[in-house]
Amino acid sequence: MGVHRIWHHGLVPTEGKRPLDALRGRLIARQRQHDDYTVTDLGSSDDGGSRRCDLKFGWTDSRGRYSVQVLLSLCYHAGEDRVAWLLAAACTRPWRSCHEAPAQRIGLEELGASGSDEIPIEAPVLAMRGWSREECDRVAELLGEALVADWRTSAVLVLTEPPTVPVDGWPGLVNVFDVDDRFRRTLNQHVPLGYEVPQGARLYAPLCDQLPDFVETASPVSGEALQGAITRLLQTRGRTPLPEQWAEVPSVKAWYAANPFDAPEREPDAELTEKLGRAERELAEARGVLTILRKKAKAHAEERDRHADEAKALRRRLDDLSAVDVGYLRTQLAQLQGSVDDYARAFEETEAERDELRRVNGLLAGTLARYHDADDEVAAAERPPEEFPSFAELIGAAAATLKHLAITAEPAPAAILDHHPKATAWRRKAWDALRTLDAYASARTTLLDAGQDPGPGLSDVLAFARTGQPGSLISANIIALAESDTVTTNERLRQARTFRVDPRTNPAGRDYFGAHIALERFKAPAPRLHFLDDTDRTGTVYVGYLGAHLPTSKTN
Template sequence: MGVHRIWHHGLVPVEGKRPLDALRSRLITRQRQHDDYTVTDLGSSDDGGSRRCDLKFAWPGQEDRYSVQVLLSLCYRAGEDRVAWLLAAACTRPWRSCHEAPARRIGLEELGASGSDEIPIEGPVLSMRGWSREECDRVADLLAEALVAPWRTSAVLVLTEPPTEPVEGWPGLVNVFDVDDRFRRTLNSHLPLGCAVPLGARLFVPPCDELPDFVDPASPLAHQALEGAITRFIQTRSRTPLPEEWAEVPSVRAWYAADPFAAPDEEPDAGLTEKLDRVERELAEARGVITILRKKAKAGAEERDRAAHEVKALRCRLEELSAIDVACLQEQLARLQQAVDDYARAFDEMEAERDELRRANGLLAGKLTRYHDAGAEVADAECPPADFPSFADLIGAATATLKHLAITAEPAPTAILDHHPKAAAWRRKAWDALRTLDAYAGARRSLLDAGQDPGPELSDVLAFARTGQPGSLISANIIALAESDTVTTNERLRQARTFRVDPRTNPAGRDYFGAHIALERFKSPAPRLHFLDDTDGTGTVYVGYLGAHLPTSKTN
């Protein structure tokens, strides 16, 4: 008797204070209601940081011609809002698309579970025909991101033509999307050229299975061809190694390597086995409690020693301060605070004057390169910078007039700045910064298109501003071409600075924006404008973010 395996995994929303117990109870209760399969509770374990439990299901298939065994492993890590699951199934016959999906048989879809691509598995076919443009754009963006993601482990079948017979897919392993031609074109605009959906059908196979995508442009679509493509994918999954995060789990590894249909050598005593299992579970739980108590005791001892040290230091400091004239110190503090306020006001005034002079210099330099008479240009330089009633109006004007910029910044973070007392000054500085980026991109692109070397003055935006090139309206001191190593190497902080770009710049449709311009250097919220220089590729400078300072290792 052969063993044919499959696996797939995903996430389940957390329920209550003990999510694993709640999920296990719902699955066992469902089995009692349906009674067309059996379920065995294999127990749980707790290592102090995460809790696991395993359930085993079994049933005969299609008039008892074959048998199915399923292991469902659940893992919950403290503090997370979802439970991770892995479903590993074995069958005595090769898996086919006509077999009932194990996730549907055991009721996993009824728990609100989703696959590894976070697409819900409760619906066999999702129809997207007749959707509005806004719905198409939103869903196509999310679906395209999942299709090109290297971590995707479930297949996606996109149908643009009706097949001769309905195709339901496999819940949890093969998701089916029935789309109209408008949605197909919208989805293709978010995908690389090699991943485009044709008129007909395309089965997007996960990268881990190393199987080419199935593409069928026929009309009408042949039901047998689609079912055959799904069957080939399911049978290929049996040769695909388990995901890295599950491969080293002892219970999963042992079950996946063994023959679940092999009969035991001898039948153990049922009562003794139950008692032994209960003792082992209680022992595992007791060990977990002991581990937690030891960690708490160690942390309590360290906290007590730290508090004792702080008390001793505070007592020494109190004895030192008791000999100081408090009234005299308060008077000195008041004078120093007044001096700080005076210096702060003077700094703001000098910074504003510096920005005005920088702007005038950039305007004059740009105009004098094209005209001999500088009278009108001097008048333009003396005029105040453009003022906008809101950042939304500023971004709208920039999008309409600055042709070398691609502004993909979300409006929500920008709108928050409108309520700050310094919003008007920030809008003027942001406008000058956007015009500087546009002038840089235009100057550099014109030389590249002419086959000329831009030279060191146009090597980047910082050199453009530092050398006072025509159109440079901001100081080089507020430009940074990269973030610190701490931010760049931290995945969470790096993701906070990753924004949308054209697929020609990055096929994934997103890229890291480390370069930024400081609209306010020190005082919170210290707004920043993050940009990405792609003048060597698309000839564009992307503006991916305009808003309060993004998180750093010091702010969280």
């Protein structure tokens, strides 16, 4: 969409003590009466002894073919009897003589405005026929002086014969005088050679537009030709620099240089900005994960290439040895595979023995700390750990016997684990974890109730296990007191770790369980037991979840 500009300027008589406010008020009131265009008050400013104000108008023609934007700038110098005005207009189509003049549309003629040549713009055509000699002499002298003046910025069309098509001019920019032959001869006496009015029509172009005058001597006068000349003048005006007194006015200069049809900048939507910020944070997080995955992929690729090279070397060696004794090598390979299986079974047995030793160590630590009922404690240490046929029975037993625990975990996630081949081992480890939490809560609350400092060994569950306190049956390596920052700051992942608590702990009835114990470190489903230590307030440790690993940023 192009931008086609025009401008013209002039004077308006002052009225009242505050002429700018009066003119602005009349223009705004007129728009409310007509309502076929819009007006926006752009405000006013003081500059030394003068005041300025700007109004912006806009409309679309009745058929919606083009749009117009207008800036009307008013300037009043203190003590003067007139207000200077500049009208700058822009159109989405090239200006034509058939377009409605902006000065007429916004009602400048109703204010008594005149152009720069002080010719009123209130009438489209000024009829000057049948005047007396005195009237002809007076007006012809004034008009003749204006026609040759270099300060004139509006065009003057003088008709001595009616045109074939009525020509109304362009109020404020093209003023039309319909004169008789007496006035024509009188006017020619007041202009230099080359400026005479012919028998027909002459359009006097302003010197600032650098256009030749249009002369029509044919009879009858061609109205189409006159309209074409006016159209050329309008389109030329868009390339003519602004008058000197208006060219450096900041508001006029900025409006004339910009595209007035551009949509105004909107304030950023707060909700959209928040969503964008969240998306950028998630994108940054995803990029971080992607960087880690790329590093892992690169490491895996290097590992794969290394293995491929080793495989090639082994294949060459195999080819070399296959001629010697393929059967022997196959037997040796089967033996090595059997050794690997034996080592895997031995590793699992060692892990089970390690867990059992940790359990016995916790029981014996309690014995050594108390010195009494030693026989019962040793007997308890020598007994195999409790076996539960299902997680539901394990949770029920814990709720009934472990008095310092509040188990709010839903049974469904734990029940799913019952079908896994390692369920028995997980139940043993879960039972030891629950007993460890209960022993920690009992020891800590006992000291707190007595008004004693629990000390570093009872500062939290991790310290309890790491220092081998009595009743600690699990390794400190499987205890984590918090999730990663990625999980903690992600609302979706944080909600997945929020579970029920007593209102005394949190009036909302729910709280975040970041601390957890790993029943299986790495292999899926990597079950977890999430707990919340509230021994300082209620003397309770909450168990909010027992089941498969909860979602992270790397899982759906």
